[in-house]
Amino acid sequence: MPQESSHRVVLMVDENSNPFEMSCAIEVFGLPRPELGRDLYDFRLCAAEPRTRMRDGFFTLSDVADLGAAEEADTLIVPNRPDTDAPRAPHVLDAVRRAHARGARLVGFCSGAFTLAEAGLLHGRPAACHWMWADSFRARFPGVRLDQDVLFVDDGDILTASGSASALDLSLHVVRRDHGAEIANHVSRRLVFAAHRDGGQRQFVERPVPHIRDESLAPVLTWAQERLGEPLTVADLAARARVSQATLHRRFRAQLGTTPLAWLTGERVNLARRFIERGEKRLDVVAARSGLGTAANLRARLRQETGLSPSAYRRRFGPSGGEPVTP
CATH class of the missing domain: 1.10.10.60 (Homeodomain-like)
Structure with a gap:
């Protein structure tokens, strides 16, 4: 049997979260790795409510842990959702703040940067978010050093990815940071995905x-x-x-x-x-x-x-x- 990992990654979902980014996190952090002889992470899902309606009502998520699971996360992936103008629930933001205060690593995919900024954790720090929301983000959070042209930003204990596909880039970057290039390359091969795209690459490229x-x-x-x-x-x-x-x-x-x-x-x-x-x-x-x-x-x-x-x-x-x- 593969050896279990002691590093717990918790993905928090909220009302109208995007299922694509949730799937990216599950694929990279949640799958067992028997071929490696050990699992890379202990992965959990959690939500603020017992039933969470995902983006556009595609499906409803239920039977996952409550926000208490975030209290045990070594890495917490914060909620993202396309309705960026709607404020996050106070108890969700409080859970994110508590995780940061006790030293957990925070990760935001796509509009997850809005969650981190609403929690007051990005002021004076660099961040990435989707280019479609760059103007709105700057207007709401002028104290954040937003870089709208990059795939992701690694600022040590807080990491942000610009868009949906770059959630995979950032996830593989985290694996590379935690376990080295060889393991990250192995994970990318299982995904049949590019092993390494540097975070500084542009979000949108002409074809x-x-x-x-x-x-x-x-x-x-x-x-x-x-x-x-x-x-x-x-x-x-x-x-x-x-x-x-x-x-x-x-x-x-x-x-x-x-x-x-x-x-x-x-x-x-x-x-x-x-x-x-x-x-x-x-x-x-x-x-x-x-x-x-x-x-x-x-x-x-x-x-x-x-x-x-x-x-x-x-x-x-x-x-x-x-x-x-x-x-």
Whole structure:
């Protein structure tokens, strides 16, 4: 039997909450992981009322824990709902404030940023919310440093995601923060979802018009991911895609919201993290195999990405006697 986790994630739902974000949380934090030999989280649902009507009356949620479950959460995912002008119930906001006061990590998906702001927990802090509600959010909460262009914001003990799909991005980011890149990559594979989209990427990206010609980056991305240890450059990516570097840059901006160099560096850092997690201790080997070149560059990039040195990262996420996850 898988070993149970001691980290409790509680998802709080409220009247008219969006079921998509609830499903995202259940998929990432709530499913058992027998293939890992342990469950990553102890997951609970809770609600303010015995019966909670979900968004647009699609269904009614019942038979879940009451708000008392929030008192035991290590991570509390706060309610979101599309009627952002309607105030949250005072007892819901009180439960969120109490969780924050005792040190729980708070997560808001999409309009969940409104819940956190109404609770008074975002004043002077950065946050993300859906671009459709950016003007309304700024008008109501001028003291919050809203970034409407990013997928999610990680401000340590409070994390916010911009929209529905970015709830998955933020959830995988939390798994990566808690358990390392290798485990997060495993979870993303089960979801058949992109393993890593940086929170700083744009919420809305233009898509190429498919009936003109196929300009998808997928083939060149796959090609590059298989050769990260080689001395790949942006020029090599452009040559593989059979376009100019300027055209490649435009396509990366339009389809991924980032630059070719930033994407390539991020993929190499993630590969280096996985080598460290699997037990490789020689930094020069990790740097060479991941394409980062030197141990000094590896140290700098890893610290920039995770805030940890390679040795600290190894202590936190390296092998601890168990078998490494099969890629």
